[in-house]
Amino acid sequence: MSDDARASRSRNALLVALGVDNLGSGLVLPLVLVYVTGVVGVPLGRAGLLLTLGTLVGLLAPPLAGGLVDRVGPKAVVVVSQALQAAGVLVYLLADRWLTATTGVLVAAALVAAGTQTFYSSVFALIADVAPAGPKDRAFAAVEVVRSTAFGAGALIAALLVSLVDPAVLRVVLAVDAGSFVVCAGLLLALVHPARHHTSATASTAGADPRPGGGPEAGAVSDRAPASRIPPSRTPESVLTNRPYLALVAVTALLALPSDFLLVGMAVYLRELAPGAAWAAGAGITALTATSLLTVTVVRLTGHWRRTTSMALGGCCLVAWAAVCAVAIWLPTSWVGPWVLASVVLLAGGSLLIGSRVNALAEAAAPPATRGRHLAAFQYAFTAAGLAAPLLVSAMAVALWLPWLLLGAAALVGAAVVPLVGRRLPEHAVHPGGLVRAAAQE
Incomplete structure (x- = not known):
């Protein structure tokens, strides 16, 4: 074969x-x-x-x-x-x-x-x-x-x-x-036979693709830049000393929070606001799952963007979703279910713009020699969001609008900060399209 x-x-x-x-x-x-x-x-x-x-x-x-x-x-x-x-x-x-x-x-x-x-x-x-x-x-x-x-x-x-x-x-x-x-x-x-695993940081940072016939010398463009484009001082191998990567983990947790809240909090919100609209919670989750079928299309259409740009725009969609859901408090009861269900379009748009791009960014930004440890640390972003979501649900005991204020603030901070974090991450990880063009010009 x-x-x-x-x-x-x-x-x-x-x-x-x-x-x-x-x-x-x-x-x-x-x-x-x-x-x-x-x-x-x-x-x-x-x-x-x-x-x-x-x-x-x-x-x-x-x-x-x-x-x-x-x-x-x-x-x-x-x-x-x-x-x-x-x-x-x-x-x-x-x-x-x-x-x-x-x-x-x-x-x-x-x-x-x-x-x-x-x-x-x-x-x-x-x-x-x-x-x-x-x-x-x-x-x-x-x-x-x-x-x-x-x-x-x-x-x-x-x-x-x-x-x-x-x-x-x-x-x-x-x-x-x-x-x-x-x-x-x-x-x-x-x-499943992945590329040969390399433990040598030297081989990895050289930008070579470990697949047979792969790598820049074979005409392929890797998602990792050559060593000459990645100053060693800017890619610390320890997760705890890699502050830009830790900042990426924190920003990702903020942007992941709305989707987790939909799963655990929307049904409670609707039950408190308009019990007859509780059906919209399950329908919203189903709709969000269905829109994931568009992930490949969205990535293809936005592939030339910087990954942090896509994430920032996705964060803006999440802010809008939180605001629209909060407005439901002042709507007639009969409007609540359709209104909340329609708002899932904004959440889906944010999820599509953030999802696969942030995973690709985390993988490409991880130093090759400690990629496994960095990606493992990155998963704590989603764990933190999952643990925080139930706490936001409990905030409804204070006021029904409070969780939406906190969600909107989290997404807004994430959207505003992620471009700044991107400036500290390796350029090839943030903007792989630029690396492809640079390689083609060479």
């Missing part, structure tokens, strides 16, 4: 594997609390606490996962993440028979959370290694489309099953989820 055919097969197999992974996750995530309370028999209040504690334990995984990516490459770490998640789901299945229900649920939640954090700490490095040479925006966009579609399909099935608190049905669902992780790991091991 030729190198090109092997690389193409790896890319296709990776898409299939990640689709299988997300189909299982979409299927089971909405049903975890239903299973723990309805089948295992843990009271709702204790179940929520145990799942939260398990999630906190999982936050310890990214630093270890990032170090492993730098040592052995991302593929092995992604496979380990699938094994951890499969083990966690199996423990859920045994939670009412193994030790005590409380202990079983806590162990299961911790294993699933550790596997999830390990997955997100390593999968973007794997995608980049499997993708063709050059900017990775389209590769990340294609993966986003596949993963969102698969997750949405799983969530739709889960929605049909959520009313069935039948222990046999729920056990089958969890078993299918565990099987999806095993299948994903098997596909990765058998069919």
Whole structure:
């Protein structure tokens, strides 16, 4: 098999594997609390606490996962993440028979959370290694489309099953989820062959593409600039001393917050404001998932922009979304549902402009020798947003407009600061289109 055919097969197999992974996750995530309370028999209040504690334990995984990516490459770490998640789901299945229900649920939640954090700490490095040479925006966009579609399909099935608190049905669902992780790991091991992993910082910073026949000397344009264009003093290898990269993590957390709030807070907001409009929460999430199918198109249309420009414009869309949702407080009750649902267009626009571009920026801006550790640290941006979103929901106890004020302020700060952060990041990471043109001129 030729190198090109092997690389193409790896890319296709990776898409299939990640689709299988997300189909299982979409299927089971909405049903975890239903299973723990309805089948295992843990009271709702204790179940929520145990799942939260398990999630906190999982936050310890990214630093270890990032170090492993730098040592052995991302593929092995992604496979380990699938094994951890499969083990966690199996423990859920045994939670009412193994030790005590409380202990079983806590162990299961911790294993699933550790596997999830390990997955997100390593999968973007794997995608980049499997993708063709050059900017990775389209590769990340294609993966986003596949993963969102698969997750949405799983969530739709889960929605049909959520009313069935039948222990046999729920056990089958969890078993299918565990099987999806095993299948994903098997596909990765058998069919996905990323570029050879390099631990040498010298080889990486030379700008060479490790694929056979790749690199500037073969006429390909890498997403990383040659060493002559990246002063070593501006690319610290330690995450804690790389202040521009830490600033990117913080800005990304601010811009990720609105989407997380939609997932956990919109239903509460509508219930408090107009109970008859509660349907708009689920419809909005479905619409947001559906618009992810446009990710590749948006990346193609904005590929010549600086990545930070795309993120800043996306942040402006998020500010507008928060303002429009806040206005619903003063609307007639019958208008609230359609108004909020229509506002999702703004949230979707912001998500499309930010999503794949920020992942590509984080991957390209990471120093090659410590890419795994940097990408693992970058995932804390989304973790922080996920943890902050429920706190914003609690702000509704003070005033229904308060969460929207805080969301709008967060998005506004993110949109205003991200161009400034971009000035401190490597130019080839912020503006890969400029690197392509410069290489073509040479």
